[in-house]
Amino acid sequence: MKAINILKRLINIYYYLLVLVLIVGILTIPLLILKKKYVVKFLGEEVDLNTLSSLNMVIVLILVATLWFLYFKAIKLLKHSVHELSEGHYFSKLAIGNFKTIGILFLICGLGEIFAKIILNLILKNSFRLGIDSSVVTFLIMGLFFMFLSEVFLKGSQLEEENELTI
């Protein structure tokens, strides 16, 4: 089996697991807001919902939900792009555009995680701490890599067009 087909299946499985998490997440949010009896882990920080005011809890939930949504969107685009590549459309405009968007989304996720960790620390520990760890760096590297990959595919698309228009 070709590597691209294995990758396609793997990303499909991962995507549908994320959909499942999304559904569970949407169902859980009202429970978290109403009951406030949970200690949950957001971005590596343990958050005791009892200690949070309603405003702070809404801020935390919005931050986490936004980052999660951006990540979900990036994986969805990746799924579409890999599907396109598996069909042999290596230099399609869709794949090129998607790779660039995925890169931007990963970058936003990385920077957003730094921002979210600062906010979480301010809310929970009342201290300022720049939370740069391996997951943040991975996001930034992946984001830049996908943006570069988009440029490579654009160059490939130009070469393909040139080749097709050589008589």
Next chain:
Amino acid sequence: MPIIVNLDVMLAKRKMKSKDLAEIIGITTANLSILKSGKAKAIRFSTLEAICKALDCQPSDILEYIED
């Protein structure tokens, strides 16, 4: 592009149809049309040679450089 393809002119001079030329040089009429319309990005020496042979002309009769 400042390179102009005068294939139409040569075909008219030789009173030959595009379809016939395409058959002689072994390319599709669609590709010949791309060449005639100036949409082609490049031309192979082998294609140019075949066109010159079929139309009994020089490359300069087909290709012309006009400054932008």
